[in-house]
Amino acid sequence: MAEPIKIKTPLSDEDVQSLKIGDSVLITGKIYTARDAAHKRLIDLIEKGESLPFDIKGQIIYYVGPAPAKPGYVIGPAGPTTSGRCDPYTPVLLSLGLKGMIGKGTRSKEVRGAMEKHKAVYFAATGGAAALIAKNIKAVKIIAYEDLGPEAIRELEVEDFPVIVANDTHGGDLYEEGTKKYRK
Amino acid sequence: MREVDYNTIVDAVARLCMDANYYLGDDVVNVLKQALAKEESETGKDILGQLLKNAEIAKTEKIPICQDCGFAVVFLEMGEDAHVKGNIIKAINDGVKKGYTEGFLRKSIVSDPVKGKNTGDNTPAIVHTSIVPGDKIKITVAPKGGGSENMSEVKMMKPADGIEGVKNFVIDRVTRSSSNPCPPTVIGVGIGGTFEYVAFLAKKALLRDIGQRNPDPFYADVERELLEKINNLGIGPMGLGGRTTALDVFIEVHPRHIASFPVAVNTNCHAARHKSVTL
Ligand code: SF4
Numbered sequence: 001m002a003e004p005i006k007i008k009t010p011l012s013d014e015d016v017q018s019l020k021i022g023d024s025v026l027i028t029g030k031i032y033t034a035r036d037a038a039h040k041r042l043i044d045l046i047e048k049g050e051s052l053p054f055d056i057k058g059q060i061i062y063y064v065g066p067a068p069a070k071p072g073y074v075i076g077p078a079g080p081t082t083s084g085r086c087d088p089y090t091p092v093l094l095s096l097g098l099k100g101m102i103g104k105g106t107r108s109k110e111v112r113g114a115m116e117k118h119k120a121v122y123f124a125a126t127g128g129a130a131a132l133i134a135k136n137i138k139a140v141k142i143i144a145y146e147d148l149g150p151e152a153i154r155e156l157e158v159e160d161f162p163v164i165v166a167n168d169t170h171g172g173d174l175y176e177e178g179t180k181k182y183r184k
Numbered sequence: 185m186r187e188v189d190y191n192t193i194v195d196a197v198a199r200l201c202m203d204a205n206y207y208l209g210d211d212v213v214n215v216l217k218q219a220l221a222k223e224e225s226e227t228g229k230d231i232l233g234q235l236l237k238n239a240e241i242a243k244t245e246k247i248p249i250c251q252d253c254g255f256a257v258v259f260l261e262m263g264e265d266a267h268v269k270g271n272i273i274k275a276i277n278d279g280v281k282k283g284y285t286e287g288f289l290r291k292s293i294v295s296d297p298v299k300g301k302n303t304g305d306n307t308p309a310i311v312h313t314s315i316v317p318g319d320k321i322k323i324t325v326a327p328k329g330g331g332s333e334n335m336s337e338v339k340m341m342k343p344a345d346g347i348e349g350v351k352n353f354v355i356d357r358v359t360r361s362s363s364n365p366c367p368p369t370v371i372g373v374g375i376g377g378t379f380e381y382v383a384f385l386a387k388k389a390l391l392r393d394i395g396q397r398n399p400d401p402f403y404a405d406v407e408r409e410l411l412e413k414i415n416n417l418g419i420g421p422m423g424l425g426g427r428t429t430a431l432d433v434f435i436e437v438h439p440r441h442i443a444s445f446p447v448a449v450n451t452n453c454h455a456a457r458h459k460s461v462t463l
Contacts, residue, residue, distance in 0.1 A: 022227060022424075067251040067290040076288060077242070077251040082331050082364055104331070104422060105363045124422055126231050127331065127366030128455050130251040132238040149302060150251075150290060162234070164227055164424060174227070175363055178425015182225060183418030 004162070010058030011099040013119045019165045021172035025123065026160040031060040031102070033154040035081060038145055039089035046092060053144035053153055057097035060123075061086075063104075065150035067130070075140045075156075079130030080104040083122070087111050094118040102163055106175045116171050123163035124174070136161040186263075186319040188463055190270035193323070196461050197279025200325035201256060202287035204459040205248040208239040211394040212431065212456050219368060219428040228426030232368075235421075235454055250455045253289035254327030256280045256309040259391065265319035273311055276323070281305040292330065312384065324391060326458040332365035335451040338383050343445045350375055350447050351410060357449045358414050358430065363423020365451045368431045370394070371414070372450040377438035379446055386450035389434035391458050396434070403435045431456070 002024065007015055009029030019025065032054055034042065045052055063083050067076030083103030090101070091114035099120050104127040107115075115122060125133060139157035146152050166174045213236065220232040242249045258276055268275060284291055284306035293307065294300040316322075337357055341349050354373055361369075374385025397404035410433040420426025431454065440446065 024227075024230060065251065065290070067248050067253060068288045070247060070288045073247075076290070077248045079251050081252070082334075084364070104366060106423065124363075124424060126234045126238075126422060128250045128453055129231075129234045129238040131242040131245070131247050131249060132234055134247075135241070164230070164422075166424060174424050178225065178227065178420060179362075179418045179423070180425075181418065182420055182425045182427060184416035 006160070009060055011060065012058065016099050016119055016121045017169050019121050019168055020170070021165050021168050021174040021177065023165040025163050025165060027060065027163060028159050028161070031062050031156050031158055031161070033062050033064050033156060035063055035065050035151045036085040036089070037148050037151045038153050039086050041145060043089050043092060046096070054155065056093060058099050060100035060102060061093070061098060062102040062156065066134070075134050075137050077130030078134045078137060080125040080127055083107060090114065094120050107167060112167055112171070112173065115167055116169060119169045121165055121169060122167035124166040125163050133161070186266045188266055188268050188321060190268060190275050192463060193268060193272060193275035194279040194282060196323060196463060197258070197276050197325060198283035198286065200323065200459045200461060201280055201283025201289065201327065204325050204327050204457040205253050205287065205289050206246050207243055208249050209393065209456065209458070212454060213239055215394045215431045216454065219431065223421070223427050225420055225424070225426035227424045228421040228428060231421035231424070232428065248289055249457070250329060251290055252292060252329040252331065253284065253306070254329050254457065255293065255333070256284070256306060257326045257328050257387065258309045258311045259324040259326065259388070260311055260313045261316045261322040262313060263318040263320045264315055266321050268321070276309055276311055277307045280307050280309045321463045322460060323463070324458055324460040326391060329453055329455060332369060332451045332453040335361035335365040336386070336449055338379065338446065338448045340379065341445040341447050343442070345445060347406060351406065351413070353447055354410055354433070354449055355413055355417070358419070359417060361451055362419060366453040366455070367419055367423055368421060368428045368454050370431050370452040370454070370456045371410070371433045372452065373433065373435045374446070374448040374450070375435060375437045376440040377446060378441070378444070381438060382446035382448040383450065385436040385438055386448035389436040390450060390452045390456065392434045394432045398435050403437065407433045407435055
């Protein structure tokens with residue numbers, strides 16, 4: 001396998017445009033967690049014209065609801081959750097400058113269209129590899145919606161966080177192309 | 185009549201909740217290794233390698249394999265000559281509460297499906313009880329993740345659809361599930377019984393260890409055939425393309441009504457968790 005590509009957040013248009021489906025990528029920097037419940041609240045803020053709890057430009061959102069941290073750990077196991085539940089909210093966030101998303105599972109046509117239009121990528125993380133993934137999370141800060149428990153928005157400091165490009169800015173979809181390639 | 189203490193049940197269930205979440209079965213670890221050796225896709229190999237490393241970390245550090253520590257599904261086989269001092273269902277729930285709290289497991293249960301809030305301790309458990317001969321109590325805890333559970337389905341087919349209809353339904357269900365249940369998956373299939381019972385059969389099928397075939401050679405052959413067909417779909421690890429889409433297929437059957445032919449598919453992920461104890 002080709003050497004993984006290392007990227008740092010926040011991401012520029014050039015950063016994301018250089019990525020192609022199937023690329024193995026290691027992410028370093030700050031990323032933000034949000035599941036569908038938090039997305040709904042973000043959209044409510046946008047509709048009311050209020051500012052978001054973090055500057056979304058160039059950022060990556062990770063769809064995750066971690067398990068509780070054992071004493072001595074910064075976070076509990078934290079693998080990706082199903083991205084599709086955030087699909088209805090995603091195009092608006094992409095129009096505001098969100099550059100990347102990490103999750104598991106396919107995205108809707110609307111999200112894929114918005115990714116091409118606003119230049120953003122979708123990364124697949126390995127569902128179920130939660131204990132392994134948590135090793136690449138170095139610091140955690142809850143920045144909004146603490147009442148949502150595991151679904152609160154957290155700022156994560158990650159180092160070499162392993163993902164695979166599943167949808168790129170050129171309309172590529174690894175779910176479709178990968179399956180086609182290996183179907184017998 | 186043999187007496188079993190309330191707290192024996194509580195402690196056993198708590199232990200099973202933790203063990204099931206920390207320790208991926210050797211059967212799954214071994215089949216993942218075999219799959220890794222056979223996988224053709226580079227991305228697929230990468231993912232299978234991660235799953236093996238993940239299981240190793242979870243085991244050594246005693247942390248959950250997956251952040252979704254599941255709905256606590258409990259199979260209780262109650263010996264007719266055994267008796268628990270106190271209510272055994274309450275004891276099981278106290279055990280789940282203890283296991284999920286003390287074991288740092290994620291609590292994912294909402295009290296009311298429409299109006300509810302997180303119950304905060306992962307209770308209530310789903311308990312399937314059967315009465316068996318003897319004075320022993322066997323308890324199996326099978327934590328079930330939401331992502332794969334959502335890719336499950338019951339279909340009331342026609343008797344004329346026969347085994348070919350069953351096969352087509354299973355393949356279609358897996359195809360539509362695509363990347364969502366964190367493939368590689370384990371597929372439980374129920375055939376027969378009634379609407380509610382067939383779903384239970386499919387769930388019960390998931391308690392088998394990888395490679396354990398249905399004792400009826402007819403269904404054992406269907407299991408093998410379905411596994412091969414599923415792995416030829418190309419969905420691959422995490423749905424990103426590859427040879428490994430399912431690790432096994434298990435079929436459980438039951439007599440049916442002359443007019444009905446219920447079939448159920450219960451999808452499980454590679455985090456095919458189940459641990460048992462006999463008290
Ligand atoms: S489907 Fe299984 S492996 Fe995937 S997130 Fe859910 S419990 Fe974890």
